[in-house]
Amino acid sequence: MLRDERHQRIIDMLDSNRIVSVSEIKANLQVTDMTIRRDLKALEEKGLLTRVHGGAKGNKEYYSQELSHGEKQQMNIDEKRYIAQLAAARIEENDTVFLGPGTTNEFIYDYINVSQARIVTNSIPVFLRFMNDPRFELLIVGGRYREKTNAIVGTFANEMLQQIKVNKAFIGTNRIHEHHITNLNEEEGVLQKIILENASEKYILADHTKFAQEAFYIFYDVRNVDAIITDQLIDPEIKAFYEKITTVIN
Amino acid sequence: MLRDERHQRIIDMLDSNRIVSVSEIKANLQVTDMTIRRDLKALEEKGLLTRVHGGAKGNKEYYSQELSHGEKQQMNIDEKRYIAQLAAARIEENDTVFLGPGTTNEFIYDYINVSQARIVTNSIPVFLRFMNDPRFELLIVGGRYREKTNAIVGTFANEMLQQIKVNKAFIGTNRIHEHHITNLNEEEGVLQKIILENASEKYILADHTKFAQEAFYIFYDVRNVDAIITDQLIDPEIKAFYEKITTVIN
DNA sequence: TACATTTAGGACAAAATCGAACAAAAATAG
DNA sequence: CTATTTTTGTTCGATTTTGTCCTAAATGTA
Numbered sequence: 001m002l003r004d005e006r007h008q009r010i011i012d013m014l015d016s017n018r019i020v021s022v023s024e025i026k027a028n029l030q031v032t033d034m035t036i037r038r039d040l041k042a043l044e045e046k047g048l049l050t051r052v053h054g055g056a057k058g059n060k061e062y063y064s065q066e067l068s069h070g071e072k073q074q075m076n077i078d079e080k081r082y083i084a085q086l087a088a089a090r091i092e093e094n095d096t097v098f099l100g101p102g103t104t105n106e107f108i109y110d111y112i113n114v115s116q117a118r119i120v121t122n123s124i125p126v127f128l129r130f131m132n133d134p135r136f137e138l139l140i141v142g143g144r145y146r147e148k149t150n151a152i153v154g155t156f157a158n159e160m161l162q163q164i165k166v167n168k169a170f171i172g173t174n175r176i177h178e179h180h181i182t183n184l185n186e187e188e189g190v191l192q193k194i195i196l197e198n199a200s201e202k203y204i205l206a207d208h209t210k211f212a213q214e215a216f217y218i219f220y221d222v223r224n225v226d227a228i229i230t231d232q233l234i235d236p237e238i239k240a241f242y243e244k245i246t247t248v249i250n
Numbered sequence: 251m252l253r254d255e256r257h258q259r260i261i262d263m264l265d266s267n268r269i270v271s272v273s274e275i276k277a278n279l280q281v282t283d284m285t286i287r288r289d290l291k292a293l294e295e296k297g298l299l300t301r302v303h304g305g306a307k308g309n310k311e312y313y314s315q316e317l318s319h320g321e322k323q324q325m326n327i328d329e330k331r332y333i334a335q336l337a338a339a340r341i342e343e344n345d346t347v348f349l350g351p352g353t354t355n356e357f358i359y360d361y362i363n364v365s366q367a368r369i370v371t372n373s374i375p376v377f378l379r380f381m382n383d384p385r386f387e388l389l390i391v392g393g394r395y396r397e398k399t400n401a402i403v404g405t406f407a408n409e410m411l412q413q414i415k416v417n418k419a420f421i422g423t424n425r426i427h428e429h430h431i432t433n434l435n436e437e438e439g440v441l442q443k444i445i446l447e448n449a450s451e452k453y454i455l456a457d458h459t460k461f462a463q464e465a466f467y468i469f470y471d472v473r474n475v476d477a478i479i480t481d482q483l484i485d486p487e488i489k490a491f492y493e494k495i496t497t498v499i500n
Numbered sequence: 501t502a503c504a505t506t507t508a509g510g511a512c513a514a515a516a517t518c519g520a521a522c523a524a525a526a527a528t529a530g
Numbered sequence: 531c532t533a534t535t536t537t538t539g540t541t542c543g544a545t546t547t548t549g550t551c552c553t554a555a556a557t558g559t560a
Contacts, residue, residue, distance in 0.1 A: 003547075004302040005269045022507075032549055037508070053556065054507065124381070131374070131395065140402060142392020142410045145381065152390060156410055160392045163406075253537075272517080282539055287518070303546065304517065 001029060006039055012132060014049055014058035021055035027115055028135060079207040079231035080104045086229050086249055087170050087205060088112045095167045098195050099126050101151040101188070102172030104205045120166055122152040122191065139164075146187070153187040161194045169199035173206050176228070179245070181220040189219035201226045208234040222246055251279060256289055258459055262424070264299055264308035271305035329457040329481035330354045336479050336499055337420050337455060338362045345417045348445050349376050351401040351438070352422030354455045370416055372402040372441060396437070403437040411444045419449035423456050424466065426478070429495070431470040439469030451476045458484040472496055
């Protein structure tokens with residue numbers, strides 16, 4: 001890989017990551033630490049980033065136009081990142097992984113730590129995250145684009161997914177109520193059901209605010225999933241309830 | 251291979267990759283490193299690319315207007331826009347249209363003038379162009395993402411397209427030689443053949459530099475398409491030749 | 501604090517790339 | 531056809547880049 005290409009990629013990584021470690025870059029670009037340090041040094045001299053021990057952080061304005069604490073809280077960004085981290089830790093070398101729509105699944109990219117994997121998704125934002133990273137073979141589900149969730153749905157999508165077996169599926173959900181995993185939209189629910197049925201390991205991602213809410217379109221039963229991945233703010237009682245029927249990771 | 255053709259091919263490569271290495275070009279064009287270095291030197295002097303150790307990167311950003319006249323000329327931006335305009339004029343209300351990969355097809359978005367249509371594509375950049383425009387129902391072809399051309403290809407893609415009938419298909423091509431429409435890549439050629447066979451009206455988009463060049467992967471016969479859409483710089487003899495076997499729009 | 505682990509960077513070696521000079525081949529002119 | 535010009539290939543030393551090794555500094559941990 002050419003030096004300029006590496007430089008570009010490092011900048012790309014900093015676009016979505018605000019801080020990257022030498023080892024992350026190393027896994028990504030398949031060169032020695034020393035080369036990366038030299039790259040970082042050069043990029044720092046150009047004023048494109050600031051080196052820190054173990055890596056580098058970006059110094060673009062848009063990193064500072066970060067969300068306010070209140071906004072973050074509103075969207076549960078921290079919780080979602082926490083969940084994404086737990087989910088990413090489940091992904092192993094050469095896995096074939098399905099990632100559904102949702103911010104949490106988008107964040108998984110930031111924490112995934114393998115040198116090779118196959119990613120299947122019906123989410124455009126997820127796809128765009130992984131798009132330019134050579135570690136991943138990317139499969140996008142075909143079908144109709146649904147603007148509301150930036151996801152691909154419909155008959156074509158369902159048919160394609162019926163033919164795909166994945167090691168692990170990570171599905172974000174709108175609501176979990178008793179045994180019911182639900183989605184606000186039927187089409188997306190149908191699709192998620194299909195992929196869950198074709199996945200060896202089924203994970204449901206849901207931050208603590210998703211529990212004990214009313215159900216809309218029920219697409220799956222909690223008892224059939226391998227684990228619910230959630231954050232630490234989950235109500236202990238709710239956690240206890242779900243621990244009786246499946247695994248809860250948080 | 252002629253020098254001008256090599257130059258064009260190098261520019262083509264930079265059209266889809268932001269950086270190319272000498273060895274990549276070498277593998278593609280089957281000439282010595284030295285010749286490529288000389289080519290790169292010449293192209294750099296024309297302002298069409300920037301050499302870096304081991305290769306060259308493009309000066310493009312063809313979406314921005316920042317290109318000089320000379321640069322635009324080499325990439326045939328004006329011609330591509332002209333062709334896109336002619337193609338867009340063919341699209342009518344409520345059409346179902348397939349748009350393949352390529353800059354020309356991306357430009358179609360800028361000229362399309364309908365209040366409702368269904369767009370089918372296997373090109374990520376095309377998809378992203380149309381994505382947030384409520385006038386269009388968008389279908390994306392599923393399958394494996396091919397980074398080189400930002401397109402979706404492979405078995406899934408082929409299977410899905412086999413089930414889709416479109417009114418009009420617009421296919422950009424790498425080269426047209428005699429009766430042969432060719433592509434540099436077999437997978438993409440196969441896919442384009444499938445969609446052409448399922449399209450009521452078949453249009454080939456090719457700027458004037460694409461004619462009378464050597465063939466790579468032949469995927470279709472010119473005599474079976476409804477029209478070739480090209481620009482006004484096409485050689486009159488070549489135009490006359492193709493007018494005998496199909497329609498030429500320019 | 502002391503000790504282990506990780507990260508940094510200098511120094512040198514290895515590998516890749518570059519480009520000048522010349523030879524070979526191809527194209528063009530006469 | 532031969533002579534001339536242009537283009538491409540080859541060789542080889544210079545340059546640049548990358549990897550390896552090793553020591554120092556920083557960080558983590560008991």
